[in-house]
Amino acid sequence: MTISRVLIANRGEIAVRVIRAADALGIETVLAVSEPDRDSMAAAMAGRVICIGPASASASYLNVGAVVMAALAAGADAIHPGYGFLAESPDLADACAENGIKLVGPSADHMRQMGHKIEARALAAKAGVPTLAGSERVGSADEAQMIATRIGLPVMLKAASGGGGRGMKIVTEVSQLAEVFTAASAEARAAFGDDTLYLERYIANARHIEVQVLGDAHGSVIHLGERDCSTQRRHQKVIEEAPAPNISDEFRDNIRTAAVSLASNIGYEGAGTVEFIADQDKGEFYFLEMNCRVQVEHPVTEMITGIDIVQEQFRIAGGAPLSYAQSDVTINGHAIECRINAEIAAEDFRPSPGTITAWQPPEGPGIRLDSHCYEGYTVPMFYDSLLAKLIVTGPDRAQALAAMNEALSHFRIEGVGTTLAFLRHAIGDADFASGKVNTTLVDRLIREMPDEGPPTI
Secondary structure, rough: OOOEEEOOOOOOOHHHHHHHHHHOOEEEEEEEHHHOOOOOOOHOOOOOOEEEEOHHHHOOOHHHHHHHHHHHHHHHOOOEEOOOOOOOHHHHHHHHHOOEEOOOOOHHHHHHHHHHHHHHHHHHHHOOEOOOOOOEEEEOOHHHHHHHHOOOOOEEEEEEEOOOEOOOEEEEEHHHHHHHHHHHHHHHHHOOOOOEEEEEOOOOEEEEEEEEEEOOOOOOOEEEEEEEEEEEEEEEEEOOOOOOOOOOOOHHHHHHHHHHHHHHHHOOOOOEEEOOOEEEOOOOOEEOOOOOOOOOOOOHHHHOOOHHHHHHHHHOOOHHHHHHHHHOOOOOOOEEEEEOOOHHHOOOOOEOOOOOEEEEOOOOOHHHEHHHHHHHOEOOOOOOOOEEEEEEEEHHHHHHHHHHHHHHHHHHEEEEOOOOOHHHHHHOHHHHOOOOOOOHHHHHHHHHOOOOOOOOO
Protein backbone atom coordinates (compact mmCIF):
# COMPACT_ATOMS: atom_id res chain seq x y z
CA MET A 1 0.00 0.00 0.00
CA THR A 2 1.04 3.59 -0.51
CA ILE A 3 0.93 5.74 2.61
CA SER A 4 -0.66 9.09 1.82
CA ARG A 5 -1.54 10.44 5.28
CA VAL A 6 0.06 9.55 8.60
CA LEU A 7 -0.98 10.24 12.18
CA ILE A 8 2.06 10.89 14.35
CA ALA A 9 1.34 9.67 17.85
CA ASN A 10 4.15 11.35 19.73
CA ARG A 11 5.61 14.67 20.80
CA GLY A 12 8.87 16.58 21.15
CA GLU A 13 11.86 16.17 18.90
CA ILE A 14 10.81 12.79 17.49
CA ALA A 15 7.49 14.22 16.31
CA VAL A 16 9.39 16.99 14.52
CA ARG A 17 11.75 14.38 13.04
CA VAL A 18 8.92 12.21 11.72
CA ILE A 19 7.08 15.18 10.23
CA ARG A 20 10.19 16.19 8.30
CA ALA A 21 10.66 12.67 6.95
CA ALA A 22 7.00 12.44 5.91
CA ASP A 23 7.15 15.86 4.23
CA ALA A 24 10.19 14.74 2.23
CA LEU A 25 8.18 11.78 0.93
CA GLY A 26 5.07 13.81 0.16
CA ILE A 27 3.04 12.18 2.95
CA GLU A 28 0.41 14.36 4.64
CA THR A 29 0.88 14.70 8.39
CA VAL A 30 -1.61 14.77 11.25
CA LEU A 31 -0.23 15.23 14.75
CA ALA A 32 -1.93 13.79 17.83
CA VAL A 33 -1.24 16.08 20.79
CA SER A 34 -2.09 16.40 24.45
CA GLU A 35 -3.50 19.71 25.65
CA PRO A 36 -0.13 21.17 26.76
CA ASP A 37 1.38 20.40 23.33
CA ARG A 38 -1.18 22.29 21.24
CA ASP A 39 1.32 25.13 20.67
CA SER A 40 4.43 22.99 20.19
CA MET A 41 6.85 23.25 17.29
CA ALA A 42 5.59 19.93 15.95
CA ALA A 43 2.01 21.22 16.05
CA ALA A 44 3.02 24.26 14.02
CA MET A 45 4.72 22.05 11.44
CA ALA A 46 2.02 19.38 11.01
CA GLY A 47 -0.62 19.65 8.32
CA ARG A 48 -3.33 19.09 10.93
CA VAL A 49 -3.48 18.73 14.69
CA ILE A 50 -5.90 16.66 16.78
CA CYS A 51 -5.98 16.90 20.57
CA ILE A 52 -6.33 13.42 22.05
CA GLY A 53 -6.47 14.20 25.76
CA PRO A 54 -5.14 16.06 28.79
CA ALA A 55 -1.53 16.34 29.97
CA SER A 56 -1.43 12.91 31.59
CA ALA A 57 0.29 10.53 29.18
CA SER A 58 -2.00 7.69 30.25
CA ALA A 59 -4.98 9.73 29.04
CA SER A 60 -3.35 10.91 25.82
CA TYR A 61 -0.13 9.56 24.31
CA LEU A 62 -0.57 6.14 25.94
CA ASN A 63 -4.27 5.87 25.15
CA VAL A 64 -4.54 3.34 22.31
CA GLY A 65 -8.23 4.02 21.75
CA ALA A 66 -7.75 7.79 21.54
CA VAL A 67 -4.85 7.43 19.10
CA VAL A 68 -6.70 5.06 16.78
CA MET A 69 -9.88 7.16 16.89
CA ALA A 70 -7.83 10.24 15.95
CA ALA A 71 -6.32 8.39 12.99
CA LEU A 72 -9.74 7.27 11.78
CA ALA A 73 -11.21 10.75 12.22
CA ALA A 74 -8.35 12.26 10.22
CA GLY A 75 -8.59 9.69 7.44
CA ALA A 76 -5.01 8.61 8.10
CA ASP A 77 -3.94 5.34 6.53
CA ALA A 78 -0.94 4.95 8.84
CA ILE A 79 0.27 5.71 12.37
CA HIS A 80 3.89 6.44 13.25
CA PRO A 81 4.44 6.06 17.00
CA GLY A 82 8.03 7.40 17.14
CA TYR A 83 9.85 6.03 20.19
CA GLY A 84 8.62 5.70 23.76
CA PHE A 85 4.90 5.88 24.59
CA LEU A 86 3.16 3.34 22.29
CA ALA A 87 6.11 2.66 19.97
CA GLU A 88 6.44 -0.97 21.08
CA SER A 89 2.82 -1.59 22.01
CA PRO A 90 1.40 -4.78 20.48
CA ASP A 91 -2.03 -3.52 21.54
CA LEU A 92 -1.62 -0.53 19.21
CA ALA A 93 -0.41 -2.84 16.43
CA ASP A 94 -3.46 -5.06 16.93
CA ALA A 95 -5.82 -2.08 16.96
CA CYS A 96 -4.28 -0.75 13.76
CA ALA A 97 -4.75 -4.10 12.04
CA GLU A 98 -8.37 -4.33 13.20
CA ASN A 99 -9.13 -0.86 11.79
CA GLY A 100 -7.28 -1.13 8.48
CA ILE A 101 -4.52 1.26 9.52
CA LYS A 102 -0.86 0.56 8.78
CA LEU A 103 1.47 0.83 11.75
CA VAL A 104 4.85 2.23 10.74
CA GLY A 105 6.69 -0.42 12.69
CA PRO A 106 6.95 -4.18 13.10
CA SER A 107 4.16 -6.65 13.72
CA ALA A 108 2.43 -7.19 17.06
CA ASP A 109 3.94 -10.70 17.13
CA HIS A 110 7.48 -9.36 16.88
CA MET A 111 6.79 -6.78 19.57
CA ARG A 112 5.48 -9.46 21.90
CA GLN A 113 8.37 -11.82 21.16
CA MET A 114 11.06 -9.22 21.72
CA GLY A 115 9.19 -7.47 24.52
CA HIS A 116 9.29 -10.63 26.61
CA LYS A 117 12.98 -10.95 27.44
CA ILE A 118 12.90 -14.69 28.16
CA GLU A 119 11.31 -15.46 24.79
CA ALA A 120 13.71 -13.04 23.10
CA ARG A 121 16.69 -14.86 24.66
CA ALA A 122 15.38 -18.16 23.34
CA LEU A 123 14.91 -16.77 19.82
CA ALA A 124 18.41 -15.29 19.88
CA ALA A 125 19.91 -18.62 20.91
CA LYS A 126 17.92 -20.37 18.17
CA ALA A 127 19.42 -17.95 15.64
CA GLY A 128 22.92 -18.80 16.84
CA VAL A 129 23.40 -15.50 18.67
CA PRO A 130 25.44 -15.75 21.90
CA THR A 131 23.43 -15.32 25.11
CA LEU A 132 24.65 -14.85 28.66
CA ALA A 133 24.70 -17.74 31.10
CA GLY A 134 21.47 -17.52 33.02
CA SER A 135 18.00 -18.92 33.39
CA GLU A 136 14.48 -19.00 32.12
CA ARG A 137 11.79 -17.79 34.52
CA VAL A 138 12.97 -17.71 38.15
CA GLY A 139 10.07 -18.55 40.43
CA SER A 140 11.56 -17.94 43.86
CA ALA A 141 14.55 -16.56 45.75
CA ASP A 142 15.64 -20.14 46.55
CA GLU A 143 15.65 -21.02 42.85
CA ALA A 144 17.60 -17.83 42.08
CA GLN A 145 20.15 -18.82 44.71
CA MET A 146 20.63 -22.24 43.13
CA ILE A 147 21.17 -20.73 39.68
CA ALA A 148 23.50 -18.03 40.99
CA THR A 149 25.59 -20.63 42.77
CA ARG A 150 25.84 -22.64 39.56
CA ILE A 151 26.87 -19.82 37.20
CA GLY A 152 28.78 -17.76 39.76
CA LEU A 153 28.34 -14.31 41.24
CA PRO A 154 27.75 -11.51 40.51
CA VAL A 155 24.41 -11.96 38.74
CA MET A 156 21.60 -9.66 37.66
CA LEU A 157 17.91 -10.23 38.20
CA LYS A 158 15.83 -8.78 35.36
CA ALA A 159 12.15 -8.25 34.65
CA ALA A 160 10.95 -10.46 31.80
CA SER A 161 8.72 -7.64 30.52
CA GLY A 162 11.24 -4.97 31.45
CA GLY A 163 12.95 -2.01 29.92
CA GLY A 164 14.57 1.28 30.87
CA GLY A 165 16.42 -0.26 33.79
CA ARG A 166 13.30 -0.97 35.84
CA GLY A 167 13.13 -4.33 37.56
CA MET A 168 16.90 -4.83 37.20
CA LYS A 169 18.97 -5.59 40.29
CA ILE A 170 22.62 -6.62 40.70
CA VAL A 171 23.41 -9.28 43.29
CA THR A 172 26.98 -9.66 44.55
CA GLU A 173 26.35 -11.86 47.62
CA VAL A 174 24.14 -14.92 48.00
CA SER A 175 22.81 -13.46 51.24
CA GLN A 176 21.29 -10.55 49.27
CA LEU A 177 19.18 -12.71 46.97
CA ALA A 178 16.00 -13.02 49.02
CA GLU A 179 15.71 -9.27 49.65
CA VAL A 180 16.70 -8.31 46.09
CA PHE A 181 14.35 -10.87 44.54
CA THR A 182 11.41 -9.40 46.47
CA ALA A 183 12.34 -5.84 45.52
CA ALA A 184 12.86 -6.65 41.83
CA SER A 185 9.56 -8.55 41.64
CA ALA A 186 7.67 -5.65 43.20
CA GLU A 187 9.32 -3.11 40.90
CA ALA A 188 8.56 -5.21 37.82
CA ARG A 189 4.95 -5.71 38.87
CA ALA A 190 4.47 -1.97 39.46
CA ALA A 191 6.16 -0.94 36.20
CA PHE A 192 4.92 -3.62 33.80
CA GLY A 193 2.08 -5.48 35.50
CA ASP A 194 4.23 -8.63 35.32
CA ASP A 195 6.54 -9.72 38.14
CA THR A 196 8.22 -12.49 36.15
CA LEU A 197 12.00 -12.41 36.63
CA TYR A 198 14.94 -14.14 35.03
CA LEU A 199 18.61 -14.19 35.91
CA GLU A 200 21.84 -13.60 33.97
CA ARG A 201 25.53 -13.46 34.75
CA TYR A 202 26.52 -9.85 35.47
CA ILE A 203 29.43 -8.37 33.54
CA ALA A 204 31.23 -5.66 35.49
CA ASN A 205 33.50 -4.32 32.73
CA ALA A 206 30.78 -4.12 30.11
CA ARG A 207 30.09 -2.11 27.02
CA HIS A 208 26.69 -1.59 25.46
CA ILE A 209 26.93 -2.00 21.69
CA GLU A 210 23.89 -2.10 19.43
CA VAL A 211 23.35 -2.77 15.74
CA GLN A 212 20.83 -0.95 13.55
CA VAL A 213 18.89 -3.28 11.27
CA LEU A 214 16.28 -2.78 8.56
CA GLY A 215 14.03 -5.54 7.22
CA ASP A 216 11.33 -5.53 4.56
CA ALA A 217 8.33 -7.67 3.64
CA HIS A 218 10.33 -9.32 0.84
CA GLY A 219 12.76 -11.16 3.10
CA SER A 220 15.68 -8.73 2.96
CA VAL A 221 17.48 -7.70 6.15
CA ILE A 222 20.53 -5.45 6.31
CA HIS A 223 22.52 -3.71 9.04
CA LEU A 224 23.66 -0.09 9.09
CA GLY A 225 26.62 -0.67 11.36
CA GLU A 226 26.85 -0.50 15.13
CA ARG A 227 26.65 2.19 17.81
CA ASP A 228 28.34 2.38 21.20
CA CYS A 229 25.88 3.41 23.91
CA SER A 230 27.95 2.54 26.98
CA THR A 231 27.90 6.05 28.42
CA GLN A 232 24.68 5.77 30.39
CA ARG A 233 23.20 6.62 33.75
CA ARG A 234 20.80 4.23 35.47
CA HIS A 235 20.56 2.28 32.20
CA GLN A 236 19.55 5.46 30.32
CA LYS A 237 21.88 6.48 27.51
CA VAL A 238 23.65 9.85 27.73
CA ILE A 239 26.15 9.83 24.86
CA GLU A 240 26.11 7.59 21.78
CA GLU A 241 28.53 7.22 18.92
CA ALA A 242 29.04 5.33 15.70
CA PRO A 243 30.91 3.32 14.76
CA ALA A 244 31.89 1.73 18.09
CA PRO A 245 35.51 2.61 18.98
CA ASN A 246 38.26 0.26 20.09
CA ILE A 247 36.92 -3.02 18.76
CA SER A 248 38.59 -5.34 16.26
CA ASP A 249 37.37 -5.80 12.71
CA GLU A 250 36.52 -9.41 13.53
CA PHE A 251 34.45 -8.39 16.56
CA ARG A 252 32.70 -5.72 14.48
CA ASP A 253 31.85 -8.16 11.70
CA ASN A 254 30.63 -10.81 14.14
CA ILE A 255 28.31 -8.52 16.09
CA ARG A 256 26.80 -7.10 12.89
CA THR A 257 26.29 -10.61 11.50
CA ALA A 258 24.64 -11.75 14.73
CA ALA A 259 22.12 -8.89 14.58
CA VAL A 260 21.19 -9.66 10.99
CA SER A 261 20.90 -13.36 11.80
CA LEU A 262 18.38 -12.71 14.58
CA ALA A 263 16.29 -10.28 12.52
CA SER A 264 16.34 -12.61 9.51
CA ASN A 265 15.36 -15.65 11.55
CA ILE A 266 12.20 -14.01 12.84
CA GLY A 267 11.34 -12.36 9.50
CA TYR A 268 11.59 -8.87 10.96
CA GLU A 269 10.06 -5.95 9.07
CA GLY A 270 10.89 -2.33 9.80
CA ALA A 271 13.65 -0.52 11.64
CA GLY A 272 14.96 -2.26 14.72
CA THR A 273 17.98 -2.35 16.97
CA VAL A 274 19.63 -5.48 18.34
CA GLU A 275 21.42 -4.63 21.56
CA PHE A 276 24.40 -6.52 22.95
CA ILE A 277 26.45 -6.50 26.13
CA ALA A 278 30.18 -6.82 25.48
CA ASP A 279 32.50 -8.36 28.06
CA GLN A 280 35.68 -6.34 27.60
CA ASP A 281 37.76 -8.66 29.77
CA LYS A 282 36.89 -11.69 27.65
CA GLY A 283 36.45 -9.98 24.28
CA GLU A 284 32.99 -11.55 23.84
CA PHE A 285 29.49 -10.22 23.23
CA TYR A 286 26.04 -11.47 24.20
CA PHE A 287 22.47 -10.70 23.19
CA LEU A 288 20.77 -8.20 25.47
CA GLU A 289 17.46 -7.29 23.80
CA MET A 290 15.89 -6.09 20.56
CA ASN A 291 14.08 -2.77 20.31
CA CYS A 292 11.30 -2.87 17.74
CA ARG A 293 11.24 0.83 16.86
CA VAL A 294 13.43 3.72 15.82
CA GLN A 295 15.97 4.54 18.52
CA VAL A 296 16.60 7.94 20.08
CA GLU A 297 20.19 7.69 18.85
CA HIS A 298 19.41 6.84 15.22
CA PRO A 299 20.94 10.13 13.94
CA VAL A 300 24.53 8.98 14.51
CA THR A 301 23.91 6.08 12.14
CA GLU A 302 22.26 8.37 9.61
CA MET A 303 25.22 10.74 9.73
CA ILE A 304 27.81 8.09 8.90
CA THR A 305 25.75 6.14 6.34
CA GLY A 306 23.74 8.89 4.65
CA ILE A 307 20.61 6.73 5.01
CA ASP A 308 17.42 8.32 6.35
CA ILE A 309 16.11 5.64 8.70
CA VAL A 310 12.70 7.24 9.26
CA GLN A 311 12.05 7.59 5.54
CA GLU A 312 13.01 3.93 5.19
CA GLN A 313 10.46 3.08 7.90
CA PHE A 314 7.74 4.70 5.78
CA ARG A 315 8.83 2.88 2.62
CA ILE A 316 8.92 -0.49 4.37
CA ALA A 317 5.50 0.10 5.93
CA GLY A 318 4.16 0.90 2.46
CA GLY A 319 5.32 -2.50 1.21
CA ALA A 320 8.34 -1.35 -0.79
CA PRO A 321 11.56 -3.34 -0.77
CA LEU A 322 14.57 -1.88 1.03
CA SER A 323 16.17 0.97 -0.87
CA TYR A 324 19.62 -0.49 -0.17
CA ALA A 325 21.41 -3.80 -0.41
CA GLN A 326 24.05 -4.57 2.20
CA SER A 327 26.76 -3.82 -0.35
CA ASP A 328 25.35 -0.30 -0.75
CA VAL A 329 25.93 0.56 2.92
CA THR A 330 29.19 2.38 3.54
CA ILE A 331 30.47 3.88 6.79
CA ASN A 332 32.09 7.30 6.47
CA GLY A 333 33.71 9.11 9.38
CA HIS A 334 32.57 9.16 12.99
CA ALA A 335 29.48 10.63 14.66
CA ILE A 336 28.74 11.43 18.31
CA GLU A 337 25.41 12.35 19.89
CA CYS A 338 24.84 14.07 23.22
CA ARG A 339 21.39 14.11 24.79
CA ILE A 340 20.73 17.51 26.33
CA ASN A 341 18.12 17.31 29.07
CA ALA A 342 16.36 19.87 31.23
CA GLU A 343 17.98 18.48 34.36
CA ILE A 344 20.35 19.79 37.01
CA ALA A 345 23.20 17.29 37.19
CA ALA A 346 24.59 18.66 40.46
CA GLU A 347 21.25 17.89 42.13
CA ASP A 348 21.10 14.22 41.13
CA PHE A 349 19.81 15.21 37.69
CA ARG A 350 16.67 16.81 39.07
CA PRO A 351 14.21 17.72 36.30
CA SER A 352 14.08 21.45 35.58
CA PRO A 353 10.86 22.41 33.78
CA GLY A 354 10.22 26.06 32.95
CA THR A 355 10.40 28.61 30.15
CA ILE A 356 13.50 28.80 27.95
CA THR A 357 14.61 32.44 27.96
CA ALA A 358 17.65 32.00 25.73
CA TRP A 359 18.20 29.36 23.03
CA GLN A 360 21.33 29.71 20.94
CA PRO A 361 22.46 26.35 19.50
CA PRO A 362 25.80 25.92 17.73
CA GLU A 363 25.92 25.93 13.96
CA GLY A 364 28.44 24.90 11.35
CA PRO A 365 29.62 22.07 9.11
CA GLY A 366 29.13 18.60 10.57
CA ILE A 367 26.66 19.78 13.24
CA ARG A 368 23.09 18.48 13.41
CA LEU A 369 20.52 19.44 16.03
CA ASP A 370 17.32 17.44 16.52
CA SER A 371 15.08 19.47 18.80
CA HIS A 372 11.61 20.90 19.35
CA CYS A 373 12.78 23.80 21.50
CA TYR A 374 13.14 27.53 20.91
CA GLU A 375 13.41 30.73 22.91
CA GLY A 376 10.11 31.19 24.74
CA TYR A 377 9.22 27.48 24.75
CA THR A 378 7.90 26.19 28.06
CA VAL A 379 9.34 22.82 29.03
CA PRO A 380 6.41 20.94 30.65
CA MET A 381 6.74 18.93 33.82
CA PHE A 382 4.64 16.06 32.49
CA TYR A 383 7.03 14.34 30.08
CA ASP A 384 10.60 13.29 29.39
CA SER A 385 13.10 16.10 29.94
CA LEU A 386 14.92 15.75 26.60
CA LEU A 387 15.49 19.18 25.03
CA ALA A 388 17.73 18.32 22.12
CA LYS A 389 20.08 15.83 20.56
CA LEU A 390 23.32 17.44 19.43
CA ILE A 391 25.08 15.35 16.78
CA VAL A 392 28.48 16.11 15.28
CA THR A 393 30.56 14.30 12.70
CA GLY A 394 34.22 14.25 11.82
CA PRO A 395 36.56 12.32 9.54
CA ASP A 396 37.62 10.27 12.60
CA ARG A 397 36.74 9.97 16.28
CA ALA A 398 39.36 12.43 17.53
CA GLN A 399 38.09 15.16 15.23
CA ALA A 400 34.47 14.37 16.07
CA LEU A 401 35.28 14.67 19.79
CA ALA A 402 36.96 18.03 19.24
CA ALA A 403 33.96 19.22 17.24
CA MET A 404 31.54 18.07 19.94
CA ASN A 405 33.51 19.83 22.66
CA GLU A 406 33.45 23.03 20.61
CA ALA A 407 29.74 22.70 19.85
CA LEU A 408 28.79 22.10 23.49
CA SER A 409 30.83 25.13 24.54
CA HIS A 410 28.85 27.33 22.15
CA PHE A 411 25.39 26.03 23.09
CA ARG A 412 23.60 28.62 25.24
CA ILE A 413 20.39 27.71 27.02
CA GLU A 414 18.88 29.81 29.80
CA GLY A 415 15.69 29.65 31.80
CA VAL A 416 15.96 25.96 32.69
CA GLY A 417 18.75 23.88 34.13
CA THR A 418 20.48 21.64 31.59
CA THR A 419 23.03 18.84 31.38
CA LEU A 420 25.37 20.87 29.13
CA ALA A 421 28.06 21.27 31.81
CA PHE A 422 28.00 17.56 32.61
CA LEU A 423 28.27 16.64 28.92
CA ARG A 424 31.30 18.92 28.51
CA HIS A 425 32.83 17.22 31.54
CA ALA A 426 32.15 13.77 30.05
CA ILE A 427 33.47 14.58 26.58
CA GLY A 428 36.65 15.99 28.11
CA ASP A 429 37.34 12.96 30.30
CA ALA A 430 40.58 11.18 29.44
CA ASP A 431 39.06 7.69 29.51
CA PHE A 432 36.16 8.71 27.29
CA ALA A 433 38.50 10.48 24.89
CA SER A 434 40.62 7.34 24.55
CA GLY A 435 37.57 5.12 24.06
CA LYS A 436 38.03 3.38 27.42
CA VAL A 437 34.32 3.34 28.17
CA ASN A 438 32.05 0.98 30.03
CA THR A 439 28.57 1.13 31.52
CA THR A 440 29.89 2.40 34.88
CA LEU A 441 31.86 5.37 33.48
CA VAL A 442 29.08 7.91 34.12
CA ASP A 443 28.96 7.00 37.82
CA ARG A 444 32.61 8.10 38.15
CA LEU A 445 32.07 11.19 36.02
CA ILE A 446 29.21 12.27 38.29
CA ARG A 447 31.39 11.90 41.39
CA GLU A 448 34.21 13.90 39.78
CA MET A 449 32.12 16.63 38.18
CA PRO A 450 33.49 20.09 39.10
CA ASP A 451 31.26 22.52 40.95
CA GLU A 452 30.43 25.25 38.45
CA GLY A 453 28.04 27.06 40.76
CA PRO A 454 24.28 27.34 40.31
CA PRO A 455 22.93 26.74 36.78
CA THR A 456 21.84 29.67 34.65
CA ILE A 457 18.06 29.75 35.00
